[in-house]
Amino acid sequence: MxxxxxxxxxxxxxxxxxxxxxxxxxxxxxxxxxxxxxxxxxAPTHMLLAAVANCLSASLLFSLRKFKQDPGQLTATATCDIGRNAENRLRVLGIRVEMTLAKPADSMEHLDRILTQFEAFCTVSQSVQAGVPVSIGVTDGLGQRLR
Structure with missing residues (x-):
């Protein structure tokens, strides 16, 4: 399809x-x-970051809801590094997305499984990652680093 x-x-x-x-x-x-x-x-870089972060957020929420988990309000912050390539042209060199769940990790079941699979559901980050490295971090509502 x-x-x-x-x-x-x-x-x-x-x-x-x-x-x-x-x-x-x-x-x-x-x-x-x-x-x-x-x-x-x-700018175009802002829109690229918004697309990657939005898609990853929707994918994480989809994965959480698939297991009937409520993370509370989800927040994602995307940052990119811009530098020059070998031809001295500006390029996006890498994207980092930090996601925060509002609730503590121990209030959600199947979180390990969810965190290992949600990225695969994201059409945008999986497509972008073919040319630009995308790293993802997830933190719970208590500030505990989950990924």
Whole structure:
């Protein structure tokens, strides 16, 4: 089974683009940071990080709910390192995603199994990881490092 997803970008001004997701979803104004753009909206790297973190969060929540577990509010923070490649061009060198469950680990069953499999459900991170390393950390509501 294959699916097609389309977004349309239309230049508004300079490096600002209106991102149209279609289907009555709100548009988004994207912009490059200075000195190219004005930084009036998320840059492409922000959108990449948001896509990876959102997909991983949804995958973790899906896996938790599959086992009828409630993690409380889930939080994810994504960070990327940007540097130059051999041709001196800027590239995303790596992405780190830190996820936090609101509840303590000992209040959830099957957590070891969930944490070993949820990443495989994430379409975006699995696709991005083919070209950019993605590392993932998970912490519970008490600050205990789970992964």
């Amino acid at each position: 294959s699916e097609s997803v389309t977004v349309t970008l239309t230049q508004k001004d300079n490096y600002q683009f209106v991102v149209d997701f279609g289907d009555a979803l709100p548009t988004l104004l994207a912009d490059e940071p200075p000195p190219l753009g004005e930084g009036t909206g998320p």
